[in-house]
Amino acid sequence: MQGVDKDRVKKVVYEMSKDSAHFKNEQRKQAAVDEKIARLRQRAAALGPAELAAHTRAVDARVAALEARRDLGRTWLHCDMDAFYAAVEERDDPGLREVPMAVGGTGMITTANYMARPYGVRSAMPGFVALKLCPQLVFVKPNFEKYTAASEETRRVFRVYDPDFRAGSLDEAYLDVTDYCSRHGVTGEQVAAELRARVRDETRGLTCSVGVAPNQLLAKVASDINKPDGQYVLAPSRAAVTAFISSLPIRRVPGIGKVTEQLVSALGATTCGELFERRGLVAALFSPVALEFFLGVSLGLGATRHSELPPESEPQRKGISCERTFKAVSDPKTLHETVGAVWGWEEGVGGGPG
DNA sequence: TGCACTAAC
């Protein structure tokens, strides 16, 4: 984000957005969040000190149990490819390295190259906004077959360090390198450096960033710290983990997005350390599932094993879907015809879903 | 149970 004129970006995004239906919908959703926050604040204010203390005592028993099972004995890597789709396109057409470029269309951008980022162009930004921020921006249509092939090149490298590595997506993976380290007498830091060099060689120049930590959650957060083409090592000690997590802004935690950040901020917590200090309040105001999640996060706990389950009971895919966005229409006849065309049934014959 | 919402890439 250095070198980005944030105020200008904010202004341009607002000017391009303010009249859209999307913006109206965002405002409606934000109003609902604001209401939820108001209710949260009321419930917090209504809590008596004794009640709060009881919640804190109950939580602390849970904290002690979690703490007793903390495992600092594994070494995890999270590997995250840098601007992956854009980097693949640049590799195949080096001219693209010299210009601000985005993979995607005027609808939506999936990745921007590093030339485009100083303009404020980001992934998940509508293309027409990006074009306003950077009029020279070059668009490249996504080619997923190419990204899948490049991803397979990286995975061949990952397999060397952990044959059971888990891919999070085409451009990221979790590796348990504990065994590799002990077999080869090397540290996680050395493995990370070696892996990055190897990925670069095997992919003809694609770079990645790596986080090294005693669990998956911390490794993922760590891989973002020295991006691009860098690595960050978090030592496997309770003191190092606590220091790291307590100053970490909650928004950096995977699973905490814009809305959850606002809810937690309403309780006065911006960092994971502050979240832990307010654990009694969290216990009183959130669901048991949410409490368990927040506790794990604020203690810096995360998965330390791929899975205890045998392969045949691995989670199965739960659904498959296909959707397309149409231009806004309200006329019932047009709507009916459109749906009919998509489902392949004819007008006036019946037999449609109704 | 079904829908709305949150989140990630």
Place this chain on the structure above:
DNA sequence: GCAGGTTAGTGCA
């Protein structure tokens, strides 16, 4: 003129 697509999980009515 212009704001995606896919999967998973939680929480509320």
